[in-house]
Amino acid sequence: MTSASVDLTLRDLSTRGAADAGCSTRLLDAPWDVDATDPGYGPGASMADPIPAGAPAQGEIPQEYRDASAEELDRRILAAKAALGDRALVLGHYYQRDEVIRYADYVGDSFQLATAAKARTEAEAIIFCGVHFMAETADLLSGPEQAVILPNLAAGCSMADMADIDQVEEAWEQLMEVYGGESEDADGLMPIIPVTYMNSSAALKGFVGRHGGIVCTSSNATTVLHWAFARGRRVLFFPDQHLGRNTAKAMGIGLEQMPMWNPRRPLGGNDAQGLLEAKVVLWHGFCSVHKRFTTAQIDKARAEHPGVRVIVHPECPMPVVDAADESGSTDVIRRAIEGAEEPTTFAIGTEINLVQRLAAAHPQHTIFCLDPVVCPCSTMYRIHPGYLAWVLESLLAGEVVNRITVGQDVAEPARLALERMLSAKPAPARTTTER
Ligand code: SF4
Numbered sequence: 001m002t003s004a005s006v007d008l009t010l011r012d013l014s015t016r017g018a019a020d021a022g023c024s025t026r027l028l029d030a031p032w033d034v035d036a037t038d039p040g041y042g043p044g045a046s047m048a049d050p051i052p053a054g055a056p057a058q059g060e061i062p063q064e065y066r067d068a069s070a071e072e073l074d075r076r077i078l079a080a081k082a083a084l085g086d087r088a089l090v091l092g093h094y095y096q097r098d099e100v101i102r103y104a105d106y107v108g109d110s111f112q113l114a115t116a117a118k119a120r121t122e123a124e125a126i127i128f129c130g131v132h133f134m135a136e137t138a139d140l141l142s143g144p145e146q147a148v149i150l151p152n153l154a155a156g157c158s159m160a161d162m163a164d165i166d167q168v169e170e171a172w173e174q175l176m177e178v179y180g181g182e183s184e185d186a187d188g189l190m191p192i193i194p195v196t197y198m199n200s201s202a203a204l205k206g207f208v209g210r211h212g213g214i215v216c217t218s219s220n221a222t223t224v225l226h227w228a229f230a231r232g233r234r235v236l237f238f239p240d241q242h243l244g245r246n247t248a249k250a251m252g253i254g255l256e257q258m259p260m261w262n263p264r265r266p267l268g269g270n271d272a273q274g275l276l277e278a279k280v281v282l283w284h285g286f287c288s289v290h291k292r293f294t295t296a297q298i299d300k301a302r303a304e305h306p307g308v309r310v311i312v313h314p315e316c317p318m319p320v321v322d323a324a325d326e327s328g329s330t331d332v333i334r335r336a337i338e339g340a341e342e343p344t345t346f347a348i349g350t351e352i353n354l355v356q357r358l359a360a361a362h363p364q365h366t367i368f369c370l371d372p373v374v375c376p377c378s379t380m381y382r383i384h385p386g387y388l389a390w391v392l393e394s395l396l397a398g399e400v401v402n403r404i405t406v407g408q409d410v411a412e413p414a415r416l417a418l419e420r421m422l423s424a425k426p427a428p429a430r431t432t433t434e435r
Contacts, residue, residue: 004360005098006353006376013374023047023375031384032058032066035154044378046158046288055161056132058154058382065386070099073385077103080392088395089123090388091116091138093130094330095289095351095380100129103388109330110134110198111217117142125149125395128404129388131157131379135404136202140414147400151387155379157199159315162285163239165203167263172211175236175281178272182211185233192281193232195224197240199287202406202414204238209413214420218314218329221247225280227424234278236261239285246314246321248280260284289377290315293349295323297370301347305366311336312349312370320349330354337362352376 003009010022024043026034034042035058040051068076081088081103091113092104101107106116110130117126117138126148128135135150142148172194176182179191194213196204205215212231216224221243228235237244238261245258257279261268267275268284275281293316301308311333312324321327326336333350337358340346345366348355352369353376359367394401406414 004357006356006374007097007099009356009374023373027374027376027381030066030386031152031154031382032061032386034382035152036060041156041158041378042154042382044381045292045375046378049158049161049288051156051158052161052164055156056153058152058387061387061390065390068386068389070385073389076389077385077392080389080396083396084125084392086120086122088125088127088392089117089120090127090392091129093134093380094334094354094357095377096129096383097353097376097381098357099385100383100388101353101357103385104129109217109219110137111219112331114138114141117146117148121146125400127151127388127391127395129383131155131160131377132404133157133160133199133201136406137198137205137418139404139406140202140205140411140418148404149391149395149400149402150404151391151402152382152384153402155382157379159239159285159287160200160204163196163200163204163283164263165201165207168204168207168238168283171236171261171263171268171283172207174267175275178267178275190232192234192236193228194236194238195228195244196238196417197221197243200239202410205414205417206410207413209415209417209420213417214424215417216421218243219331220421220424221314222251223424223426224421225251226426227420234281236281236283238283240287240315241282241284242286242290242317242321243314244280244282245318246316246327249318253279258282287315289351289375290349291317292371292373292375293317293320294370295319297349297372298323298347301368301370305345305347308345308347309336309340310347310349310370316349324349334358337365337367340365351380353380 010027026043090103090105092101092107114137118141128138135148139148194208194211196208198217259270259274259278260282262284290313298310310324311326314327343364347370349370355369
């Protein structure tokens with residue numbers, strides 16, 4: 001049976017002298033060693049991405065957690081959870097390592113986890129085993145008395161960091177010069193509506209809230225784009241160019257109407273006419289995990305496994321989504337596998353921790369990751385049972401460590417942008433190009 005543990009897979013590869021089958025031998029290091037020596041995102045898919053100056057770093061945790069064996073950490077985590085009872089809720093994102101997921105009270109994608117946090121009002125503390133923007137979203141949706149804790153502060157997200165609020169404010173100023181400001185035209189439409197993917201900082205969610213915009217997830221991006229086009233001529237979509245492009249293309253928008261905005265260039269590297277003709281301005285951001293998937297991997301999977309069902313995440317580049325049989329959010333992928341009645345071979349284009357867990361949970365199917373190199377999300381991988389034991393035992397001792405809070409000035413418009421998403425209804429099947 002396939003092991004659900006990416007840690008064990010990496011160790012097995014290493015002992016067989018095949019460590020290079022993982023994208024970095026440093027994946028085997030303890031995350032506190034990485035925290036102490038690596039100022040970047042750490043080993044894994046984002047290791048080559050430049051990290052912004054001032055990104056949160058994790059201080060050293062007490063030696064007892066760094067020295068503890070897996071068995072001791074297991075015993076201490078379970079004991080702390082039992083003692084805390086309903087006071088603490090542990091949330092685990094699908095992309096967390098299996099050694100962490102086993103302690104989660106609820107497992108899901110970022111939005112499912114944030115809504116789970118909202119529903120559990122009796123929990124004083126929400127321990128979010130995921131990344132920074134997810135903990136921020138949980139803080140936005142949970143009650144003011146609830147503390148949201150991120151076990152390792154270095155667990156950011158390279159994609160979310162690609163749309164820095166200062167760059168976005170600067171881009172907006174330039175766009176307003178081209179479009180003549182933020183006012184409705186004769187048809188009651190704004191020149192452009194900002195749409196941010198859930199995978200973005202609270203500051204960005206606040207920005208879109210202040211400018212009449214909305215948040216989307218990979219599950220509702222089409223609904224949200226319809227919402228935006230009912231209110232504006234165009235959309236500024238960030239941070240993920242691929243989700244924006246894949247969604248808009250499926251709605252019938254031509255690639256020539258989707259210019260890319262490169263924040264390091266004047267007008268994002270466009271001319272004013274191109275921006276006037278645009279329907280969707282795509283921010284130059286991407287997920288380093290999903291960028292690894294290629295059409296060559298799909299061709300290989302089809303050649304080696306006739307009849308294989310290829311499902312990829314919409315954060316993958318457009319040619320990969322086009323070459324796949326299906327694309328959808330992590331939850332769509334999970335449900336597609338759960339719903340397959342006959343033994344099926346699946347090639348999946350998403351994060352390796354989820355793929356290995358699905359493979360272990362469904363031995364009647366053959367399930368493998370399209371990418372043959374074991375390369376987890378660098379920042380998801382920064383969460384480790386040692387940090388979980390530390391935050392839980394600190395809580396038990398009356399100390400809240402690593403709390404993530406969103407300031408009121410940002411929280412109010414960010415909640416507004418989230419509420420717009422929650423109330424957006426699927427639109428009739430009319431494309432924006434009909435207008
Ligand atoms: S998988 Fe991609 S989008 Fe998700 S946390 Fe990792 S880098 Fe960010």
